Amino acid sequence: MGDCMEGFPEAGERLFRILAFDWDGTAVPDRHADARRVAAVLQQLLKLDVLVAVITGTNFENIDRQLCSLIHGTHKRRLYVCANRGSEVFGFDIDGNVTLLFRREATPDENRLLDRIAQAVKSDIESLSSVGINIIYDRLNRRKVDLIPEWPDPPKSRIDELMARTEARLKQGGYSGGIHGAYELTLHYARRFGLKNARVTSDVKHIEVGLTDKSDSIRWVISQLCYRRNIPFRNMLVGGDEFGNVAGFEGSDSHMIVPELGGDSYIVSVGKEPDGVPPGVTHLPGGPDCFISLLERQVALHRLMLPSEDVTALLVENGFNPLREREVESLLAVGNGYLGTRGSLEEQDPASSAATLLAGVYDRTSRESIEELVVVPDWLYTRIYVNNIQLTAGRQNLLEHRRVLDMSKGMLFREWRHRDRENRVTRIRFIRFASLADPHLLVERLVVVPENYSGKLRVETGLRICEGCPPELTVTAAAGAEPPEDEAARRAAGSASAGAEPESGVRVSATTVHTGIALAQRQQSRPAAGFINMRHSTAAGGFGAIERWRWRAAAGQPVTIDKYVSVFTSRESTAPDREAAAATERLAGLGFRPLALQQIGAWRDRLATAAVTVDDNDSQQWLNFALYHLISAGNPHDERSSISARALTGSIYKGHIFWDAEMFILPFFIFTHPPTARAMLLYRFHTLAAARENALRKGYAGALFAWEATGGGEDMTPAAVVDPRGEIVPVLSGKLEHHISAAVAWGAWSYWNASGDEGFLVGAGAELLIETARFWASRVTEVDGSFHILGVEGPDEYHDEGVDDNYYTNAMARWNLRRAAEVVERLKRLHPDEWQLLAAKLGFDIGEPQRWLRVAGGMFMGAADTGSGKSASAAGAGAAPVEQFRGYFELEDIDVSAFGSHVGPLDVLLGHERTVASQVVKQADVVMALYLLEEELGAGAIEASFDYYEPRTVHGSSLSPAIHGLVAARLGRLENAWSYFSRAARIDLAHGNAAGGIHVAALGGLWQQVVMGFAGVRTSREGVFVYPHLPERWGTMAFTLAWRGLQLRFAAERGRRLRLELAGEGEAMVGIKGLELQAMTGGRSYTAFWQGGRWQAFSPAEGAVTAAGIQEDKA
């Protein structure tokens, strides 16, 4: 039925909050039709808070039997039946009992008049002809003169036949006036006998004379639903099937077009309308089927604006617990990589740590201190007052409170019912989002409903400066916005709401004290159109700037206020305030719904390439949580900043950027959104100068990236901190964790390899690889022909006082040196001109690659290589584990599992001295190398090393469980891998660890565990290998990888089948791990089967690869 609505795009765009429509002919073919389909749709709409008014000429009992009896639930109270052609209105209470809401009572005189008129018409016709006429008396407030009694109940679909037969009957019987004559006669007698406001109509079979018609019904809807619920006419849909003339008479539905509507509401006719429809009515010929399709489209649209029905896409927080609030705020943060806003309550509860953070906007608390992210003015700030008393979320007055983060839409919904001391109940609803489509934009909708009282309401909403949030900003707040130059544009952009000052808004301008970043925030709030007079004012001062809305509301009257905020800084704009002003104006002009739809679309698009689908609800929700926060953290438009350890969900890590960015987060973007990965790496490229300086300061060549970096790349690692016992302890990671340089090189190479972005390699990637290789070449110490890296700290930070030959560091350095040499060769061969320029820029020595390869070839890789035999004995028989660093195996071997449960981190409980002197490992160190450098180690060493280090690792870092799970999955130890997966997935969700922000790197690790571990993906220069090992709880898993311009869509069924679709154009080499790579073509699908206890090679297949498709196939 898509076609029937071609002329009415509003069906899928405009949310109608009132549906007022004729019954038979519009919603059902006739009064005997099966109404279950329309009842089901109406039931859904009623549940979605839509008010439904059936406007019918027939009596209530008919509609009750046909429709109302099919609708059950408390939402039935939103159903109204305007029956008996405008004479009655029925509703339902919360228990579903029928309530008479309105009845036009005819006086005895009026009843006598109606009888007289009908009898006079009958008498006249019968006296002039042989035609027999019946009068139907038993109708409330009207009489029906039946012109064709022998056809008792003609269907509307046979109106043409009915008209012909009735006319023939009258004329053949001798009444030459026909139907029109009868109609005129009725009018004549109504006037003659003095019936005031007589309503004379005809449906061809009858001439009706009465006291009411459908105009009375629609007027009841206007007064009781539109006015009382503050719902503007434009949010009401009026439906019918007879607006145009029928047999020369005004269609009965035309009475629903009353002057009060002023052309504002949407009116559609689904009838045949042979004579066309009056102006203002949209004709959608298609009958009840079309009308139901329209309703179904409304259901979909209403649902779109609500939290998803997929529970795995939701994160729900019921109630309000001050103990957990800061943790909840992190989990429910909204963001888009440019900015992030914690999920705080709008009214700023004392338990809250409200914060909006902007990537790259750092400052210092003093000239000597390290940089940290600045908390910018809180754009959520909103306070609601009832009769001048502020509503707060205290336990005593919280009737209901619920926050729902829809992770598929990037929207946070908040529902709140508040009861004050005088038992006044107020319902409040917020929807907020940070636009993914345009990262400068923030939107919030507020709906306030006084449920059981009438009173004065006030909303103050604005940009609140954070007090006591170091580093402090230099702030200017102002109320009102300069009017746009074009007065007409200003008017056009203005709100339609009565009493509002459309041009008013507020703004805050700020500058960071030490880093000199200018920031501008602009806000405009607009009440949604309605009938309530809203008074508007603004205020500004040291607190910030607010808009204030005041109104009087009656019980049940909702008011909606939409708030549009835009943020710009001097990092990306030369005139941030002007850009913010223009953007806010544009936003407010667009309105909430289009922006919300834009947001929903942007998230849908991102998830189309990022989603990982599994058939286990818990796992799916965990994965959705990870995907949501990863996507929220990335910004493809900003190559001067990267993703910090807690993203933009909390300031505990000051927004510093670690190796986490490249090793844990970047892979997700490389394979799901390459532009974001590219921007992250260009950030490193732009900070090369600081990295070179860092290396030079430490006496090395090349680039040593800062262990903790901000916008400029300088090292922000503090030199010392006060520990939990009040002692000052040095922080050595900034001095010793040099493996970050290899991480950057790894990221650059991996992005180039997966994307095929040769421009990146030539313009930035090669330089990153070369400068990091230079660092390693200078960092080594040559002893007896082998090269050692002395005095470093590996990922295992328990051994933080400088170890020699950390396996992970040495292995990654070796990898870095070799890849850099390869890239130099590639550039010489394929991009000679660019290479010449780069070589000149870098002062490249032609002998450098040989030196790199010599160092790589001679890199000390542990005792096993030297034949000391220690490794083999430590591992028992078979392959030997690699030694984490020189001397590690000599340390005290502590059985970590013997400690059982404990309160607090094990290294602290053991004490630093004992921990350093033991083999206890904080996090994946050697195990990280087992994952990244699988090909260099071989299966035996991987297994032996994993077996050795796993029981000695306490996972004191959130980065550890997922990497262990990944390696366990690759080893086929699925129960073990599952255990790590469920642990890693719940780092933020289950343990109360998230108060300072979510662990976004751990979430990136989770994605890697699933894709690189459970799905067994490996990439190389040649292509992509895959080898799924799904855990017991998953029957299926689907995911997509971006690979050199193609989208590789994988869908695996455990122990059965692996399907692959290549979306896009081009070729790719893909294969089963352990078999040969296979040439595959874009646009084609392939299938591999599990046979003989392993995956077999792919063969061509048909059909698209989707999780749903797999389910269907299985069914």
Next chain:
Amino acid sequence: MNTNRKKPAGNGAAVVLPLDGSRTAVRAFGAARAVTRMLGARLHVIYVSEKPVPAAELPRLLHIEAGGGRIRFHQISGETVSAIIRFAVGVDASMIVMSSHGRTHNTRQMAGGVAMRLIQHTDIPVMVIRPRKQVPGADWRPRRMLVPHDGSPVTAGEVEQIFNLACAMEVDIDVLHVGMIGARPPVGVGAMDGPRYLDRPHYDWPGWADEFLRRFAARPGESKVRLIYQPGEIVDAALDYAAQNRDDVIALIWHGMLGGKRAASVKGILMNAEVPVLLKRIRGGT
């Protein structure tokens, strides 16, 4: 959080000192007077006896030499512990101050029978003064109070009353969270133990401490609050820390059951603390 927001100090606030006429019991008098002064309260000295004693005789009988306008003496009857609690509830006492021992002074025991039963049966905070050589005098001005906290919501619900008292007494608060091998993490919505993950200890530790204090010790008053994380056993950790950092009071939240091997921490601290111990039973504890 705790809904008990009764103001612990100022006019109308009350401190109760039960005495049995022994010279051991009256050694809590100095602390009681000091607390009364700090809270701006009235001190009710009570003597439980079936035999009527003229009011004027009570100070002498109870070995109290100095009286004053803020001290009232009462002789009440009934079963001793029940009578004390009934009286304290009746005057809406902010605190009961008492000596750990009375007439039957046996210092090998943690406390005398009355004190042991009293602390198990009242929700009113009880400050127990062990009758050592040095006990607080009327001029006692405690500066720091050590409050061990296990990070459970139950403790959080009770500790607020202790914090209110500390604020009213203008005492700074040291919140001590003890990390233990073999201990089970606290349970309940909002529970929090030591940090699970220390990705970067120099950020995670302060972050954890800030969150712990926000969660369990967000005080609007004047008292300074600091958090200490100490590995080890609770008794040793608390006693050592209190000794090293000159905490003047140790406050304990407990479940109110002393029988058998229960409440080992309370017993250990009561027995060995050099400073007064303020006990707050979890409401409805026994």
